[in-house]
Amino acid sequence: MPVYPINLNVQDRLCVVVGGGAVGARKALLLVRCGARVTVVSPEVTDALRPDIDSGAVCWRARGYCSVDLAPGPFASLQEGGAPEETASVSGAVFLVIAATDNPAVNARVGADARRRGVLCNIADRPEACDFTLPAVVSRGDLTITVSTSGRSPALARKLRKELETLLGEEYAVGLRLMGAVRKKLLGEGRDPETHKIQFRRVIDGGLISLIKEGRFAEVDRLLLDALGEGYTFDSLMKAV
Incomplete structure (x- = not known):
């Protein structure tokens, strides 16, 4: 069903x-x-x-x-x-x-x-x-991913959940906290919400999650600077959440 x-x-x-x-x-x-x-x-x-x-x-x-x-x-x-x-x-x-x-x-x-x-x-x-x-649930901080088989096979849902758990590390939780802080700061500055979408895509598509996973935080700061401008750094944003 x-x-x-x-x-x-x-x-x-x-x-x-x-x-x-x-x-x-x-x-x-x-x-x-x-x-x-x-x-x-x-x-x-x-x-x-x-x-x-x-x-x-x-x-x-x-x-x-x-x-x-x-x-x-x-x-x-x-x-x-x-x-x-x-x-x-x-x-x-x-x-x-x-x-x-x-x-x-x-x-x-x-x-x-x-x-x-x-x-x-x-x-x-x-x-x-x-x-x-x-559903079977994978949680990484505020990130929640669910798997449902509409009740047909809980065993398959569990298998898929375990596979997702191996693919998705804590870098996703950190990345989500960072993006939440970015969004809050942008809204506080009164920027155009439509512009936000473009900036968010630039950050995400610029390899944010991989950079966090590999601990390359200087490159994260450069990515934030290029996409968002001055005043957006990993440390300052993470302290704000």
Whole structure:
């Protein structure tokens, strides 16, 4: 099934992961890294989650999944004689949920609850039941490259990710930070945005990434001078970001 590629902004959004095993932990930690407010619902969690739970980056509900885990509102204590589904919920509106338990019935229940509440849902290993799939990811600083096979072969996606990881070193992270600083400085000087495009191409096409990879920073400075003029040097720009 063809998928529509999109990058979600989850900064300060409430995201729920049902399942605290290796798969759930991996999904939860990536959400934390992207700035989400993460709640994990699981009777037990893997050790990989413990530091983030201890620091407060992850909220752990140490129990099985309840339908109200996807309901907006404050978390409430169980009242005498009350059912968990009636009295407990996470704080705020849930943006997305990931079902990553080893129990298909629980995962299906999460999916049904998510559809009823209009919450984006991913069910591990069941792309046909998902609102979104999670691609293989290569990250170099702020550079994010994703590989998707539309759920047909996660193994092939992993292979391609590993190949990309060998091709793309930290020079891309450094180059992106540098170009971000260049863009910020140009905008601050009030230059014509259309002119920026030409200048950016001159820097990138001039071999910026290769020069950074090889540590030829004097040549980086010459490239910046030729493309942008005085006041643009590697050291000064990197100190500004």
